Amino acid sequence: MWIEIETPMLANELKKSFLASLWFMFLTFPIMVIRVNTVEKIIQWRWANLFFVGIGSFILSALWRYLIRRKEQGIHRTEVDGIARVTLSQRLLGDRRFTIPALIITTIAALVFPFVFSIYQTNIMITALIYVMLGLGLNIVVGLAGLLDLGYVAFYAVGAYSYALLNYHFGLGFWTVLGIGGGLAAMFGIILGFPVLRLRGDYLAIVTLGFGEIIRLILENWNAFSFGPSGIANIPRPGLFGIDLDIEQATIYVYFLMIAMTLFTIFVVNRLQNSRIGRAWIALREDEVACQSMGIDKRKTKLMAFALGATWAGFAGVVFAAKTTFINPASFTIWESINVLCVVVLGGMGSIVGVIVGAFILILLPEYLRFLSEYRMLAFGTVLVMMMVFRPGGIVETVRRTYQYKETDH
Amino acid sequence: MDMEPILNVKQLTMNFGGLRALDNVDLDVHQGEIVALIGPNGAGKTTFFNCITGIYDPSGGDVLISAPKKGKTQRINGLKPNRVTEKGLARTFQNIRLFHNMTVLENVMIGCHCRMKAGILGAVFRGVSTRREEKAVVQKSYSILEKIGLEKYVNDFAKNLPYGAQRRLEIARAMATDPFMLLLDEPAAGMNPHETQDLDALIIRIRENEGISILLIEHDMKLVMSLSDRIFVMDYGKKIAQGTPAEIRKNPAVIKAYLGEEIDA
Numbered sequence A: 001m002w003i004e005i006e007t008p009m010l011a012n013e014l015k016k017s018f019l020a021s022l023w024f025m026f027l028t029f030p031i032m033v034i035r036v037n038t039v040e041k042i043i044q045w046r047w048a049n050l051f052f053v054g055i056g057s058f059i060l061s062a063l064w065r066y067l068i069r070r071k072e073q074g075i076h077r078t079e080v081d082g083i084a085r086v087t088l089s090q091r092l093l094g095d096r097r098f099t100i101p102a103l104i105i106t107t108i109a110a111l112v113f114p115f116v117f118s119i120y121q122t123n124i125m126i127t128a129l130i131y132v133m134l135g136l137g138l139n140i141v142v143g144l145a146g147l148l149d150l151g152y153v154a155f156y157a158v159g160a161y162s163y164a165l166l167n168y169h170f171g172l173g174f175w176t177v178l179g180i181g182g183g184l185a186a187m188f189g190i191i192l193g194f195p196v197l198r199l200r201g202d203y204l205a206i207v208t209l210g211f212g213e214i215i216r217l218i219l220e221n222w223n224a225f226s227f228g229p230s231g232i233a234n235i236p237r238p239g240l241f242g243i244d245l246d247i248e249q250a251t252i253y254v255y256f257l258m259i260a261m262t263l264f265t266i267f268v269v270n271r272l273q274n275s276r277i278g279r280a281w282i283a284l285r286e287d288e289v290a291c292q293s294m295g296i297d298k299r300k301t302k303l304m305a306f307a308l309g310a311t312w313a314g315f316a317g318v319v320f321a322a323k324t325t326f327i328n329p330a331s332f333t334i335w336e337s338i339n340v341l342c343v344v345v346l347g348g349m350g351s352i353v354g355v356i357v358g359a360f361i362l363i364l365l366p367e368y369l370r371f372l373s374e375y376r377m378l379a380f381g382t383v384l385v386m387m388m389v390f391r392p393g394g395i396v397e398t399v400r401r402t403y404q405y406k407e408t409d410h
Numbered sequence B: 001m002d003m004e005p006i007l008n009v010k011q012l013t014m015n016f017g018g019l020r021a022l023d024n025v026d027l028d029v030h031q032g033e034i035v036a037l038i039g040p041n042g043a044g045k046t047t048f049f050n051c052i053t054g055i056y057d058p059s060g061g062d063v064l065i066s067a068p069k070k071g072k073t074q075r076i077n078g079l080k081p082n083r084v085t086e087k088g089l090a091r092t093f094q095n096i097r098l099f100h101n102m103t104v105l106e107n108v109m110i111g112c113h114c115r116m117k118a119g120i121l122g123a124v125f126r127g128v129s130t131r132r133e134e135k136a137v138v139q140k141s142y143s144i145l146e147k148i149g150l151e152k153y154v155n156d157f158a159k160n161l162p163y164g165a166q167r168r169l170e171i172a173r174a175m176a177t178d179p180f181m182l183l184l185d186e187p188a189a190g191m192n193p194h195e196t197q198d199l200d201a202l203i204i205r206i207r208e209n210e211g212i213s214i215l216l217i218e219h220d221m222k223l224v225m226s227l228s229d230r231i232f233v234m235d236y237g238k239k240i241a242q243g244t245p246a247e248i249r250k251n252p253a254v255i256k257a258y259l260g261e262e263i264d265a
Ligand SMILES: Nc1ncnc2c1ncn2[C@@H]1O[C@H](COP(=O)(O)OP(=O)(O)O)[C@@H](O)[C@H]1O
Pocket: B016, B019, B021, B039, B040, B041, B042, B043, B044, B045, B046, B047, B048
């Protein structure tokens, strides 16, 4: 779709891009053009590079301006029409002719996957499902309640270490610890929640980030408790009525376990989201002061969000420990928190489908684009910036199901 | 008056650092009254509301309520805003504070929150009682919207409502908390004369039909004079006058505070 840009405007835009490219040429001049050859003691002037930088930055800048303008016109149009823009994803999700076949295909694909593909692929899929669970849990905290939590990985670690340690010391089995791990993580959620009740936005982000690091540092340094950086090995895989499974069978078993747990997570999160508590979270995100003045207990509501979000991380952690059979603090760095946050933001905050899509993209793409792995962070950064500018709602923009009042309700 | 006031504010004082925004303010409201609080900008009216509704913890003084029919007098200063709302005082905001990305119905349903019970387990299992409660709340919210005249917007997002309707939605949301008293902070601000007239009728209806008493801050003198049973006037954090509209209109201190602005309407 081409947007009409009036000629003076176009000239103006091109002028700005031209200036930007001049600026870029100036900035990069010392590194791109001058090269001091210390062996032969001469200075090389690589003028061709200057030319490429100029052309390149001009084109990128023009493209950027064009996209921004297009976006602004889009917003302008919706304001004039007064009707909200319906995105493709929203339309697809609202259309049964799309959703039902899509569901059937997904179900079949999920069922046959481990039998068609290798264990390696199945393992990747399990990782993706773990991220779906983590994403959905974090989505409660960030997407629904609007609390930016950068220490989410701490709860994941709590889950994983609960299984590893309780199994090591007391021989507790997977299923027992699944519940305990979730409960412990919820408790840690509340422990984190209390001191940060008054904080919002950036402050909250910093404190939660610190919390995540504290947990990791404890695990790394308290050797007597957590076996330090060397971690804990030989964690048993989940048992199936005492039957002995070989690695392949065990992987397939964990895969289906994760499918079941993901479905359970989706079910619970969906129920929560459309309940009195879910509404309170959204109201809290929208306006804290008004929310309290409408009779909602801010403290209780926030703690509930932290605790419930953490519970899923705890579950995911237990499964993670059981799947990899080895854990150490290196699996629970701040990057893990950021990864999960990216899943939520990229997929679409507050949207269950969005988080699922986000998790698959973020976990599967890097796996299959390994040749790009050196540029992974660069690509991540670029994609996130682009998303924030052009599609702040995420890939699947929130189609929060609002309560639709019908006369029949009367 | 032998009946105890439902709201009795004594010597309320609020300091912000060195600034005394409220200085020993007394005010009382009786069951069924419409009372106005007026004064120039910056007089401390909104601060007064914030101190009563728990948003600020006042530096001094007492806020006593005595809910009609319950009879017991309670001190509410220092309580959290949600506790104050549970006790039956609900408010609106001068700068509209709706939940913009929620629908009109959902906004009102939030108001019902503190009168509902469903917890986490109720939400997950969605048993009979939870579903019944949800349904009742939807009914109640819709009927409040009907009373306020907003039912045609029921499924719209709050942010898409016209300005006047947003102000009325604030009132609807406050009513959903089942208050015995509404505190309205400049409910007519930004409304056109026609909307203001509707608001006048609406406030009267709320008092007559729901038995809810009203304390309102308002700059529109015509509205204040026609609605109020009694008026309190503040300036620089102090109460400078109180009385019936007729008395206030003639009060020299009030005329001086408003410095020649039209009071008679
Ligand atoms: N949170 C606050 N911190 C510091 N000063 C405040 C605060 N809130 C209000 N004030 C001051 O208190 C005075 C009264 O303000 P306000 O109650 O909003 O007046 P009104 O509602 O009558 O126009 C003003 O001088 C204002 O600047």
